[in-house]
């Protein structure tokens with residue numbers, strides 16, 4: 001590393017720390033994907049009542065956006081095959097949004113029958129992943145998603161867009177930010193209110209996220225974007241900090257760090273919601289989420305799945321704190 005690069009990096013880090021300590025970082029909205037992205041990769045079928053209880057616990061912790069199911073082909077993702085039962089039986093808490101993922105008009109029709117208010121569409125950022133995940137090219141996928149978005153807009157539903165593999169693809173390798181910006185723009189033209197940029201296999205770094213943001217922000221405003229990081233290489237939080245520098249206000253995360261995509265070789269869990277909330281408290285942001293209840297939700301699902309939580313915060317906190325404010329103080333070093 002040259003002297004100049006070192007100086008720039010140290011300036012950047014100082015400015016990040018300064019901004020973190022000041023109130024310049026905006027309020028962050030957390031979009032929880034655990035019940036969908038988190039569970040879709042689990043090989044053991046999770047019963048409907050467990051999924052519903054998890055969603056309830058997330059809502060009780062104060063999460064306002066919970067992606068609760070997907071209406072994809074059950075031949076492709078069996079774990080999500082009970083989406084109708086989940087959506088018809090989950091109690092809808094006031095002020096909480098329960099979006100679902102849909103791949104085509106068939107899935108959209110099912111979503112409508114379940115009275116959902118928001119659907120998410122998910123074109124891929126790379127050809128290889130599009131073929132594996134949707135059985136079609138990127139272009140064909142966009143055409144199908146446009147049909148869904150047109151119908152949803154006509155019906156008065158909100159549409160969220162995802163672009164997956166925004167940094168790297170398990171089949172095609174590195175993905176160019178220009179292509180991602182183009183797909184993002186198309187999603188907005190279809191009527192999406194927000195586009196979530198998904199690092200599906202978690203290969204991104206603060207550097208690649210910065211390059212991505214610079215390109216995508218030529219077609220969108222920061223408040224129209226969400227960031228969706230998988231933590232395969234342990235970069236999710238530093239990637240997020242890089243994204244926050246650009247004014248991003250919405251972050252996707254998954255309770256207990258569950259996650260992965262059955263069609264993305266090497267994809268691991270998402271950024272854990274518990275770690276995200278702790279991180280945001282560290283930046284002096286009140287997310288209005290009760291970390292004690294969140295930790296309990298994480299334990300509930302990890303215990304059911306019979307595996308340790310992937311959330312470092314959940315593990316570290318253990319049973320030491322019974323009160324949310326004490327954890328918030330710990331996170332902000334406000335002792």
Ligand SMILES: CC(C)(COP(=O)([O-])OP(=O)([O-])OC[C@H]1O[C@@H](n2cnc3c(N)ncnc32)[C@H](O)[C@@H]1OP(=O)([O-])[O-])[C@@H](O)C(=O)NCCC(=O)NCCSC(=O)C[C@@](C)(O)CC(=O)[O-]
Pocket residue numbers: 037040070071072073074075076077103104106107108122133134135162163164165197198199200201228260261262263
């Ligand atoms: C798109 C298809 C359907 C094409 O799959 P296909 O096999 O080409 O579609 P098809 O039209 O030939 O249908 C095959 C069968 O599935 C049925 N089918 C078809 N559609 C539906 C539906 N909506 N609901 C229920 N059933 C459906 C259809 O009726 C038919 O049944 P059959 O006649 O053989 O009995 C398939 O590839 C698919 O479902 N893919 C989704 C895979 C998936 O869910 N992946 C994980 C989510 S993406 C992700 O995780 C990334 C993201 C968003 O989180 C961002 C990130 O992490 O970065």
